[in-house]
Amino acid sequence: DFSNPEDNRSDVTLIVDGKAIHVNKQYLGMYSSVFHSLFFRNSADKEKKEFKLDDVDYKELIDLLHVIYPSRKNVAGT
Template identity: 45%
Template sequence: MRNGFSFRMHKLALRVTQQVDFTDPDEPCHDVALIIEGEKIYASKQILGSYSTVFKAMFYGDFAEKNKNEIELKDVKKEEFVDLLRVISPSSRRIAFPLISPLLILGDRFDIKYVMDRAESCLITSNRLSDITKLAFSDRYKLSSVKEHCFSKLQTVGDVKSIEESPYFGQLSDEMKAAIREHKARIEG
């Protein structure tokens, strides 16, 4: 004991996972080069195909890409795609707030349910996004759990009015607007 404080030392074991280098063609599991924004990103057909029905069809179906070792992906940002690869790679990356939108776009485009599920979970637990933003993501990507979560938080007519008065309310689909109005009617009794 020193100066009225006692200290106890504990050993802390940390498991360190090594990040995959998607720029290294010599990584053992890399068997395809994806050309994005003119640069090569190396990945595993097996991993991509196991998470994405789009890549599964591309690599293992009757498509020209099946026998190619280099495939160009258009209308994709390199850094966002690398983030996607990090999320589905065995050394899995945690989804951080700024990654939600690009990962939802790519997860939806390439039909990667795992990424959509993880992003949905992140939206539900995030305190950094407003309910109207979460409802917009729910609406666009059909994330029913996010919608249910947001509706459970809308407990008064005032809560619902704040959503309806948001400048983003007009961007929601007619179906989502109707669901919000029905929820409001249930609250009003």
């Protein structure tokens, strides 16, 4: 669950479809050049705590984050 800022040792919030997604920018930047560029491309971005992502589907981003943060994925019983 990425809705709790205490989870994932988050230090930045992504806003997608009006919903907050709390993540750790160092961790995401390490696994994704796209996130690294978003968070660290210039000194002003390094200090930002919130990034609004347009043209991104909320569910698809959550699915991607579950790949990057595999221990955060809930496993449903059968």
